[in-house]
Amino acid sequence: MTEHAKIRQFVETNGRRFVETLKEACSFPSISAEGLGLEQMSDWLEDRFKGMGATVSRLEVAGAPPALLGEFRGTASGSGSSSGSGSNAGRTLMIYDHYDVQPVDPIDLWHSPPFEPAERDGRIYARGVSDNKGDLVARLCALETYQEVFGELPFNVKFFVEGEEETGSLHFEQICRAHADRLQADHCVWEGWRIDHEGRPELVYGCKGLLYVELRCRMLTYDQHSSNACYIPSAAWHLLRAVASIRGADGKVAIPGFYDEALGPEPADAPLIERLPFDEASELKRLGITSFADGLTGMDLRKALIYNPTANIAGFVTGYTVPGAAKTVLPAEALAKVDFRLVPNQDAGDIARKLRRHLDDNGFGDVELETIGEENPSRSPTDSVLGRAIESEAASWWSLEPAVWPLMPATGPMFPVARLLGIPICSPPGVTRPDSAIHAPNEQIRVDDFYDVIGYTAAYLSAYGQL
Amino acid sequence: MTEHAKIRQFVETNGRRFVETLKEACSFPSISAEGLGLEQMSDWLEDRFKGMGATVSRLEVAGAPPALLGEFRGTASGSGSSSGSGSNAGRTLMIYDHYDVQPVDPIDLWHSPPFEPAERDGRIYARGVSDNKGDLVARLCALETYQEVFGELPFNVKFFVEGEEETGSLHFEQICRAHADRLQADHCVWEGWRIDHEGRPELVYGCKGLLYVELRCRMLTYDQHSSNACYIPSAAWHLLRAVASIRGADGKVAIPGFYDEALGPEPADAPLIERLPFDEASELKRLGITSFADGLTGMDLRKALIYNPTANIAGFVTGYTVPGAAKTVLPAEALAKVDFRLVPNQDAGDIARKLRRHLDDNGFGDVELETIGEENPSRSPTDSVLGRAIESEAASWWSLEPAVWPLMPATGPMFPVARLLGIPICSPPGVTRPDSAIHAPNEQIRVDDFYDVIGYTAAYLSAYGQL
Numbered sequence: 001m002t003e004h005a006k007i008r009q010f011v012e013t014n015g016r017r018f019v020e021t022l023k024e025a026c027s028f029p030s031i032s033a034e035g036l037g038l039e040q041m042s043d044w045l046e047d048r049f050k051g052m053g054a055t056v057s058r059l060e061v062a063g064a065p066p067a068l069l070g071e072f073r074g075t076a077s078g079s080g081s082s083s084g085s086g087s088n089a090g091r092t093l094m095i096y097d098h099y100d101v102q103p104v105d106p107i108d109l110w111h112s113p114p115f116e117p118a119e120r121d122g123r124i125y126a127r128g129v130s131d132n133k134g135d136l137v138a139r140l141c142a143l144e145t146y147q148e149v150f151g152e153l154p155f156n157v158k159f160f161v162e163g164e165e166e167t168g169s170l171h172f173e174q175i176c177r178a179h180a181d182r183l184q185a186d187h188c189v190w191e192g193w194r195i196d197h198e199g200r201p202e203l204v205y206g207c208k209g210l211l212y213v214e215l216r217c218r219m220l221t222y223d224q225h226s227s228n229a230c231y232i233p234s235a236a237w238h239l240l241r242a243v244a245s246i247r248g249a250d251g252k253v254a255i256p257g258f259y260d261e262a263l264g265p266e267p268a269d270a271p272l273i274e275r276l277p278f279d280e281a282s283e284l285k286r287l288g289i290t291s292f293a294d295g296l297t298g299m300d301l302r303k304a305l306i307y308n309p310t311a312n313i314a315g316f317v318t319g320y321t322v323p324g325a326a327k328t329v330l331p332a333e334a335l336a337k338v339d340f341r342l343v344p345n346q347d348a349g350d351i352a353r354k355l356r357r358h359l360d361d362n363g364f365g366d367v368e369l370e371t372i373g374e375e376n377p378s379r380s381p382t383d384s385v386l387g388r389a390i391e392s393e394a395a396s397w398w399s400l401e402p403a404v405w406p407l408m409p410a411t412g413p414m415f416p417v418a419r420l421l422g423i424p425i426c427s428p429p430g431v432t433r434p435d436s437a438i439h440a441p442n443e444q445i446r447v448d449d450f451y452d453v454i455g456y457t458a459a460y461l462s463a464y465g466q467l
Numbered sequence: 468m469t470e471h472a473k474i475r476q477f478v479e480t481n482g483r484r485f486v487e488t489l490k491e492a493c494s495f496p497s498i499s500a501e502g503l504g505l506e507q508m509s510d511w512l513e514d515r516f517k518g519m520g521a522t523v524s525r526l527e528v529a530g531a532p533p534a535l536l537g538e539f540r541g542t543a544s545g546s547g548s549s550s551g552s553g554s555n556a557g558r559t560l561m562i563y564d565h566y567d568v569q570p571v572d573p574i575d576l577w578h579s580p581p582f583e584p585a586e587r588d589g590r591i592y593a594r595g596v597s598d599n600k601g602d603l604v605a606r607l608c609a610l611e612t613y614q615e616v617f618g619e620l621p622f623n624v625k626f627f628v629e630g631e632e633e634t635g636s637l638h639f640e641q642i643c644r645a646h647a648d649r650l651q652a653d654h655c656v657w658e659g660w661r662i663d664h665e666g667r668p669e670l671v672y673g674c675k676g677l678l679y680v681e682l683r684c685r686m687l688t689y690d691q692h693s694s695n696a697c698y699i700p701s702a703a704w705h706l707l708r709a710v711a712s713i714r715g716a717d718g719k720v721a722i723p724g725f726y727d728e729a730l731g732p733e734p735a736d737a738p739l740i741e742r743l744p745f746d747e748a749s750e751l752k753r754l755g756i757t758s759f760a761d762g763l764t765g766m767d768l769r770k771a772l773i774y775n776p777t778a779n780i781a782g783f784v785t786g787y788t789v790p791g792a793a794k795t796v797l798p799a800e801a802l803a804k805v806d807f808r809l810v811p812n813q814d815a816g817d818i819a820r821k822l823r824r825h826l827d828d829n830g831f832g833d834v835e836l837e838t839i840g841e842e843n844p845s846r847s848p849t850d851s852v853l854g855r856a857i858e859s860e861a862a863s864w865w866s867l868e869p870a871v872w873p874l875m876p877a878t879g880p881m882f883p884v885a886r887l888l889g890i891p892i893c894s895p896p897g898v899t900r901p902d903s904a905i906h907a908p909n910e911q912i913r914v915d916d917f918y919d920v921i922g923y924t925a926a927y928l929s930a931y932g933q934l
Contacts, residue, residue, distance in 0.1 A: 212795065289686060289687065292700070294698075315788045316801075328806050335788065408694075
């Protein structure tokens with residue numbers, strides 16, 4: 001009987017119990033945006049860790065819900081981290097997840113109450129079941145599975161579970177800095193990535209960063225009649241021109257120095273990118289367009305997804321905005337919301353300073369700039385011991401060849417772990433699929449995917465212990 | 468006893484009765500935007516005309532409230548219009564007003580019900596009392612005053628009173644075309660202009676035109692996550708760039724041919740413009756700024772007010788517009804509302820076509836353009852017989868020298884009368900002051916201004932009959 005077969009058998013036998021554990025986890029309304037249920041959820045999680053033999057610490061900083069550190073000592077462990085010796089003796093694996101969830105609005109669209117997990121048609125519906133309690137519980141179940149099938153772990157495991165990922169992990173970097181000594185590890189398994197709509201496992205080694213700014217221009221004490229536009233300065237025109245100056249007609253960001261620190265592909269990336277699935281025809285259809293921005297297609301499109309930083313207008317509002325009515329107003333103020341996706345090694349703070357200088361140098365010194373969100377990009381090596389375990393097991397666990405993203409187009413709080421703590425990250429396939437409705441009503445996962453992720457996780461833990 | 472003294476005496480004696488007539492007129496909720504009370508108001512007005520001896524016609528076109536034509540035959544009248552013979556024999560004077568008013572929202576801010584006219588502190592409060600029932604009733608009272616003081620009019624008077632000025636006079640041109648034969652006249656007294664905050668009478672000979680367009684860009688079936696901004700086209704960026712292309716950094720409109728038909732000053736304008744009062748310091752203070760657009764000041768500022776056409780962003784909206792929240796969305800659509808103030812002889816339709824061509828020629832052929840409001844500019848000669856009567860009487864009726872605007876910066880439906888019917892227009896000082904709160908809660912006029920406008924109107928009717 002192969003390792004996989006042994007694992008599958010155990011998961012099959014214990015699956016219903018695992019599902020019940022997941023449903024229990026999803027019954028806590030741990031909505032960080034509303035400060036709800038975080039205490040109950042973290043208490044529950046602490047009890048689970050302790051019940052499985054872990055030492056649990058609450059990593060606290062002022063103003064943040066506690067992050068939980070659940071430490072499982074392995075058989076070969078000595079002092080903790082092996083500092084990347086290449087041997088698994090005393091090696092420590094960090095597993096990052098979060099116990100908070102998104103708000104439930106619009107509540108009317110839910111077919112069953114978001115915190116009363118319901119099973120229908122082979123799926124489990126609940127807020128957080130996909131993002132990210134499904135992965136968190138699957139990993140706890142995988143640890144149990146490993147222990148029951150293979151015995152004690154040959155390496156240490158540190159579950160590091162924060163409670164404000166859904167509100168932007170505002171204190172996560174601070175927690176990592178304040179508790180850096182407790183957070184040493186050799187590798188980090190990140191919050192699960194996904195299974196695509198065809199059932200292909202996907203994994204990532206990094207993420208883009210984000211700089212989210214608000215630009216404001218207020219010129220007048222109150223709105224004026226537009227017949228005086230010949231002599232009254234317009235906040236609308238001024239801010240529109242300021243925003244327009246950020247990006248050239250070629251789609252490139254026009255802030256001087258914006259691309260200076262942006263790294264291109266690494267040599268090992270090329271074959272990964274060539275294998276990335278991207279169904280252009282169905283994506284065009286989904287979007288309702290006939291071509292992508294800047295005529296992108298093929299490998300150029302895939303490369304843009306990974307290596308191109310962007311400047312996006314997330315919102316712009318000024319004046320009177322009701323369609324169809326001819327209200328002639330000269331607006332006193334205007335607001336723009338612009339988000340920049342950053343790639344390694346761009347730095348959000350540095351880009352904000354360059355944007356400020358760009359505005360100042362182009363006659364927009366009076367435009368207010370406020371940073372309201374920032375996360376730095378980071379990518380980890382694609383040839384780490386952890387990555388090899390995750391990739392090889394994914395290739396044999398699922399029937400479709402895994403897709404490997406050197407960097408995902410979206411943003412997550414990887415930077416403090418990967419760069420500040422210096423721990424190589426890999427995010428393996430998780431329970432989420434494109435139709436899982438994360439952040440939306442009727443969030444759900446497939447029960448079979450939950451079982452797969454439990455078993456697959458036990459499999460790569462085993463592989464990691466043997467590499 | 469001078470003419471003015473006789474007039475003042477009559478108005479003083481009959482003033483309370485005149486005020487009661489105005490309050491009666493203001494008790495009708497003739498809100499054209501809501502299709503309310505127009506029938507009752509026009510019936511009341513028809514009765515007033517008939518009671519004063521006029522022949523009344525209802526000028527109708529499909530879809531519009533009727534315009535009333537109240538014709539008073541003068542003693543020297545023959546066949547109607549004298550076709551500008553220079554003699555007052557048979558001359559016809561048109562008086563334009565409107566019987567509709569603006570909506571009353573926000574109703575909570577009114578200190579007394581908008582259609583229950585109230586007197587407080589020497590003022591009358593009611594919706595429409597300033598714009599423009601105060602002028603309309605003052606003119607009816609002035610006609611009575613003239614008749615009682617001087618006897619029969621030596622010229623014909625045609626009151627031409629429309630019922631949808633407050634909704635943009637959408638059918639006014641059509642009414643003028645359909646009833647052109649009934650609407651012949653030698654001169655036209657327009658809806659009253661104003662008395663400034665110092666008590667100075669102001670009058671105008673023309674108005675700017677307006678082209679109000681909506682520009683729309685819809686690129687995607689629905690909003691997308693901004694992490695895909697690297698390959699998904701953005702309606703926000705596209706429309707922002709399209710709007711930015713309309714105006715140069717120098718503040719000039721960048722649509723090719725935009726200025727081709729724009730006329731500059733006429734020789735007779737210079738002395739009028741030099742005498743226009745414009746308190747720059749208090750205007751800067753009111754607006755909360757330290758300098759005007761493009762550094763305008765002095766005569767350049769006054770000239771800009773009169774001769775500069777403009778492009779104004781009245782509104783722009785796309786994406787997520789709530790301040791402070793970092794929602795990362797790539798908007799599927801964007802909407803801009805742009806109004807152009809036009810000067811003679813620019814044509815709203817021509818400018819709309821030039822804008823369309825400009826967008827097409829600059830890669831914005833996919834931006835939808837819809838005209839939602841248009842009125843052509845027009846100006847009448849500043850040396851007409853009517854103008855001379857109005858100016859000279861204003862100069863002697865009030866203590867401050869009148870300000871004469873060859874063209875006002877705002878827009879009104881003068882074009883069909885001035886250009887289609889070919890009738891020279893002058894808009895004399897009316898009951899409105901800068902603090903009259905037209906279109907706003909607690910619209911009001913001073914009772915003394917109402918008396919002044921009655922008397923002054925009788926005075927220029929007399930002067931017009933003698934020129």
